[in-house]
Amino acid sequence: MNIHDETLKMKLASPLLSASSLETRNKALALIRESLNAHKEEIFEANRKDLALAEETGVPAPVKKRLKFDEAKLSDVTEELTGLMALPDPLRNITLARELDQGLTLYRVTCPIGVIGVIFEARPDALVQISSLCLKSGNCAILKGGKETTWTNRVLFSLIHQAAIDAGLPENCLLQAEQHNEIDELLECHDTVDLLIPRGSNAFVQYIMNHTNIPVLGHADGVCHIYVDKEYDKETAIPLIVDAKTQYPAACNAVETVLIHRDVAKDFLPGLAKALRDAGVKLRGTEEVNEITPVEIIPESESFHHEYVDLIIALKIVGGVDEAINHINTYGSHHTDCILTQNAETAEKFMTLVDSANVYQNASTRFADGFRYGFGAEVGISTSKIHARGPVGLEGLLSYKYKLFGHGDIVGDYASGKKHFIHKDL
């Protein structure tokens, strides 16, 4: 398969998909749901192959857990498909309507981005979510999943692709890439692919960002912080930090560094240290932290830029909210950062000045997620300030175009002063 040739076909199919009716796109989602249920034994069989291979090749337990596609996962994805069908049409919404002059009317109308390449981790449910989000939003999608789910993805993709065609969508609306070298071919397709969404390790996402001229949406690091202000709530602070670290330590929105106000460090640190240790977390801290509660000293070679993605947490004492903000803007990754305080003014300062996609007061960083935000699903979390930021759902897969309706209008008439713009919003 030549990826560039295939994506060129998708680029040409993209206007047709963009012009498809909501009815057709929802029909595709309904047929996908139907087909997944009708062929579930085939899917489960393929998934057992992937699981057996994972066993043989010694894939780590957390990855194996995500590989699994069973009745429960099937029920989750079909429920999500139902939810997605119920959402209003994201396309052809008018977001600006303006009379430039009598009989010369401008509309700004939502449309799909076009052709999107998504490279994602070994999770079969992700393939269903991503392809259905792309179809609902009228985008052609190239899907490359983790190699550990090759067999499951092959069955899922073929069912989804056929359902889309049966619903009347163009054949080239979806493409599956299976080979790792196809990622490098994809990175060269800047004339046919409008956007890349890579998900996975820091190094992988960084590699993608450094090796393509195609716009990339996503995040490399997830160095998230919690700052414990001197006016923190004693009852909720420790369980919240434990949740943010341990509820899913491999997630990008798990906390990596806790900053503690110097005035409350002596009171707060010993209890926090005990709770984290009880939850299996290893503590690293500065000399100053170590004087209050014994921790492993953070070596000079390791800065606060580090993302552990593991049951390890960094602790540091700061002089107040300003130092906390500076630390986060310097060492953070602009993903999700939280302040624990009962003082609304301090919280407002923190949330305005911390330059991150998600800024929280008294809530676990783990809430940063498209499902939890009520977006139906997400294709990823962006830390860029261009285009979509934070969890990216349907809205983040949209662009817009300007439509101007005239009656033979020419610019010369306005340049000469014969006519004047009225710019009246409709």
Add this chain to the structure above:
Amino acid sequence: MNIHDETLKMKLASPLLSASSLETRNKALALIRESLNAHKEEIFEANRKDLALAEETGVPAPVKKRLKFDEAKLSDVTEELTGLMALPDPLRNITLARELDQGLTLYRVTCPIGVIGVIFEARPDALVQISSLCLKSGNCAILKGGKETTWTNRVLFSLIHQAAIDAGLPENCLLQAEQHNEIDELLECHDTVDLLIPRGSNAFVQYIMNHTNIPVLGHADGVCHIYVDKEYDKETAIPLIVDAKTQYPAACNAVETVLIHRDVAKDFLPGLAKALRDAGVKLRGTEEVNEITPVEIIPESESFHHEYVDLIIALKIVGGVDEAINHINTYGSHHTDCILTQNAETAEKFMTLVDSANVYQNASTRFADGFRYGFGAEVGISTSKIHARGPVGLEGLLSYKYKLFGHGDIVGDYASGKKHFIHKDL
């Protein structure tokens, strides 16, 4: 000057600028207006130096015309500043408010992009427009204008920068780059600069896009089309095409190719050819066009991808709207394309399927412009479908962040089923 050090200071100043009040930002605009008027003789004097140098070095006439900064230009930019001050605050607007659960409330709030580098042509008024748009939207800006306006830009920048500081904005809100090698340094600043907006020649913009990992907003080509459908309006078609080609041939939104429906080619082409020739336009066309009206045949080596940016136009006959759409999606640059037809259905088809930032029915392509759209001003026109598309005004200089307010909420409670999301829009 070390560009990276300077942009690092801007990155650290950026949250402060983002937190500034509308009052402070508008005060900066008012002081800029005041200062430009108070120091106008100094500005005109510097401009005379630039004009004299342009004369000596043989700068082409159209470029010289844009260099000029006189009373009329001063009056234009101060009027624009007044208009910009009157616009509502683009920052801290709530675009989503949702109760995720009782006492757990999510807001999506507009904020600036951060640090933006704008590289623009030799036009002193552009420096005023761009810096004022950036300040109004709370963005730090690095400004690099064309070398032909060095003296004028130096005076303008120093007045604008001082006015911003006097209004209380951070010193590092604006930076002027003057040396061409500083552009290459800027391209390396992906850790400090959030967005680049290059304006200028195709080759220049392409160079920027190919040599940086910073997101780039803009357009390289402006290969715009007009398709004359068989149901075109006889009275307005020819003047409209003449306007689109000749009203400002060097503009990116000037038409480069006219496609004509075969059914009307014999009737339409001779009249069009005469009108264009009378306006000084050279005609290039296919063999089929030449059989109807004599033109210079388009050589094989030159495809319809070509942007003339001159008084030259390409003519081609097509079988109908479908062939026109395919031609435009294949050879166009996704900038601005127009259909001339009285048939609303044909127009709708064209405007939906042509994959361009601006799609027009019966209006000159020259209307694609931020001022004409009523955006107050523009920093450029984007042909990307990521982030802003089409003419980019204040809105295109914005990002957003998610703010979540809780009371010690943890994700574990939702994962365990103890609590459930309500996702109620406020």
